[in-house]
Amino acid sequence: MQVMDALGDPVRRRLVELLADGSRPAGDLAAAVGVEFGISQPAASRHLRVLREAGLLTAEADGTRRLYAVRPEALDEVQAWLGGVRRFWDQRLDALGTEVARGRRERGAAGPATAGDRDGDGKGQAR
Template identity: 60%
Template sequence: MQVHAFDVLGDPVRRRILELLADGEQAAGVISEIIRAEFDISPPAVSQHLRVLRESGFASSRAEGTRRIYAVETGPLREAHLWLERFRPFWNQRLDALATELARGGRRSRTTPADPGKPTTASESDSEENT
């Protein structure tokens, strides 16, 4: 069964597991405990998510005594990143526009909560807060 990367990443539980694994290898029991507490799902449901991550190549596991140790695999994440790269110009345009709007807003006068009709400068607001 071939699973598309975004089908795997579309699930918040699997994304959270990957976040945990990004911090380093984790035992299945530790992952299960955290995920069960955060998402209120059963141990078999956590195991199913781990299986999907493993079978889709996003995670690997190895035996360490009686424990299963999971680690993140970067290949599928790299592929998703490369696919998303083609859309970066759209994000950059919007982020540039946001930065411009924020800069404009910083130059505009602001009003204080005490007198909403009276425009003040940032230094006036600061001096009012310090009194």
Template identity: 55%
Template sequence: MHAFDVLSDPVRRRILELLVDGEAPAGHISTVIEQEFGISQPAVSQHLRVLREQGFATVRPAGARRLYTVDPHGLQQASEWLSPFERFWRGPLAALGTELSRGKRARRMSTEDPAPEEVSLSEPQEKE
């Protein structure tokens, strides 16, 4: 199974999102997935098994619980496959970042108080 076959399923993508911040117990994962997708606990277990077998998740026992975490191996496979295509978005994203910075700077410059030499001394200043 190719890495993108694994990632093509929205349930498996959501499970990985739940694991991105660290370990999560199988029970918590099952509860969230059951609520969000309306599937049974055995179906969630099958998705977890696919993630484990394809190198996207690892599991370790902790007493009666099973704790899952992201395994970077599967994600590295997807990244390696995508790497030849990065040139299509890296340049445009860098250009977008430059334009966003310019816009922020222009807004900041237009809202700043005028420089002291620009303030007219002949007109009285209003006090607030």
């Protein structure tokens, strides 16, 4: 399973979020998502396995416990995808910001709007 596919499930995304601060035992993770999503411990374990097989998590034996941790380099694929999407939106949001600023300047040059002039057309009527 690919990284993006593995992160398509809200339970798995939450598991990754829970591991953002460092490694945690499988039991703690299962209990946390069990409460939030109403799933059993075996179901949580299956989600952890999917994340591990996708390369997002590592699992290390610690006595009878299994400690899971995020592999930060596995998130590079997600970051690359987001970079492309962000570049697309940044240009459009910058253009929108320019238009908003232009509208404010034009409205300021025409004088302040009155309380009844919500649309700034000087007629004093709200639409």
